[in-house]
Amino acid sequence: MDPDSALPATVAPRSARWLAAIMVPLVVLVAGIGLDAVDQIAPEPLGGESARYIPPDGHRTVLRDSAGALVVAEHSRSVGLEGLLAAPPAVAAAVLARLGDEEARTAQWWRVTRTDDLGTTTTDLYRLSTDGVAQVAAWGGAVGFVFEPELLLLPAVVRAGDAWRASGSALADGALTYDAESTAFAATGPFTGVEGAEVPLTGGCIGVDSSVRIAAPTDALETVLVDATVWCPGRGAVWSSGTVDGQSVGQAEERPVAVAALDRGLPPVDAVAEATGLAAPQPLPLVVIDPFFGERDGSVQFALPPVALADGRIVVANDRGDDLQWWRLEAQRAELDAAAHPGGTVIALAAIGDGVAATTAQRAVVAYDGWGRRLWQWRGPELILAPPLAVPRADGPPDVLVADRGGQVTLLAGDTGSPRWSVALGADARAPLELVGDAVVISDERGRVQALELADGAVRWRVDAGFVEGAAAAPDGSAVALQLDSGDLAVLSAVDGDERFSARYPGIARSLIVTADAVLALSDERLLALSAVDGSELWRDRGGLALLGAGLGAGDPVVVLDADGLRLHAGRDGALLDEQRLDPPPVSATRRAVVAGSAVVIVDSDGRVTRSVLR
DSSP states (O other), X not given: OOTTOOSOSSOOOGGGHHHHXXXXXXXXXXXXXXXXXXXXXXXXXXXXXXXXXXXXXXXXXXXXETTSOEEEEEEEEEEXXXXXXXXXXXXXXXXXXXXXXXXXXXXXXXXXXXXXXXXXXXXXXXXXXXXXXXXXXXXXXSSOEEEEEEEEEEESSOOTTOEEEEEXXXXXXXXXXXXXXXXXXXXXXXXXXXXXXXXXXXTTXXXXXXXXXXXOTTSSOEEEEEEEEEEETTTEEEEEEEEETTEEEEEEEEOOSOOOOOOOOOOOOOOOTTOOOBOOOEEOOEEEEETTTEEEEOOOOBOSXXXXXXTSOEEEEETTTTEEEEEEEOSSOEEEEEEEOOSSOEEEEEEETTEEEEEETTSEEEEEOTTSOEEEEEEOSSOOOSOOEEEEETTEEEEEEEEOTTSEEEEEOTTTOOEEEEEEOXXXXXXXXXXXXXXXXXXOTTSEXXXXXXXXXXXXXXEEOOOEEEEEEOTTSSEEEEEETTSEEEEXXXXXXXXXXXXXXXXXXXXXXEOSSEEEEEESSEEEEEETTTOOEEEXXXXXXXXXXXXXXXXXXXXXXXXXXXXXXXXXXXXXXXXEEOOOOOTTOXXXXXXXXXXXXXXXXXXXXXXXXXX
């Protein structure tokens, strides 16, 4: 094979792309550069000199395959058993049996998850060791693999002209076997993609010609992959070209500023207009479905409050692997619909149109579409603790507004992540942002509350109200309610910040909702409903953990989550419409809830999901 050749000029039929998606990852290690630099989490990585080709945790790669389709890949770096948590049990068991518990606890892993423009997701798992970089397993496609011994892709030290071989089992008990031969060559280029664009090379790139034969000893099944791959330091595999049983395949790295969102095609789930009751809470087992390895129980630990999408799915941050997960709530269980890895610990999460935006410990804001494909990433100067805020636009996807720990407020374009404007508050910010008409209300840790114009960030008004625990806007955008840590509840005019009225509430602030006719404030001691007109008390009840609106119209019911269950109250007079008991969470677990379509979904941090349908 001529390593200087371009990708095949003829675009392969899209119906045949499954073959490349399944087989090419055996020898084409999809890795690359992220939109922004991120810190590498694995100290003193193994893999010898070849470790320099492996991207750090959280990097994104965008590739164009030989069919002309975009493939978005995200890279996860981890150490120890965490690296196996995302794998099917058959894969994890085989790897643990081979490595042993002690070696598995110190193993260094690299996981690459790819999502193409059809929403199909596949995952490859690699290990860095003293031998170099080797593939351990692959799943998510029509065929899965577990390599014993691991399929060596790059020796610890590799130079042009070096050759190596590997053979073994490609599936448990030798159901499939593999034989591989590889030779390194000098990667001098030029290397071009299917659209003729040249892939830029950086110093120290190396090429590898490989031939891999996958066979089934019991029958005549045989697949042969012939491939040339170019690796560059810090970017991974940036180009490949080859054949699978004579069919041309290949991929080349692209560097777009952003990736266009794909239409998920799921219709919105309508909320119950006037709920009068709650169905008995139903536990939803978490199930992950793999086309080849079958079903498995989800291994999750939810770190943040869940986010509900308009199509009825929920998105959560899984602390075991620091991944985002999209769960589809079926009749009797929840099925994993998509997953993504923004890199580092996820700090905050919010729905943005049909997608989501997450902030991370790497000071990044990362946006995804409904398929879990990373659209763009923006790096700020400080941590962003408050959930991002969606700002609707008439001519495109919603923009994303964020405020960082240092007090910098930035409006990011929803399609590219590029800043539209940025202003400094002059003090730290962590309180939630609240959209009020054509302005955003934000508070800082000096107790100052400001309304900023969405057009340019200019200050509309500024008041010294006190430290804000929660904020909520009136449905018509005329006012904003503030729950202060002083025990005060203040309602301000959205026009000039003048105080309309204030009241006292006891206990620790939990939630705040403003409906068409009432301001409802929840603390751990009391639920207080005040008239939105003059602040007079309408009704009161005992406190709870969270207050959820089943609607925002006049008199619409509200749901209270407490330690023992759910309560449904009439919005007008607080009458208890229904009450359902929940199993108490473990002492170490945190309980949260969200309204998703026509149901209240309760999520415990230990991985339990329960649903109660509004009726």
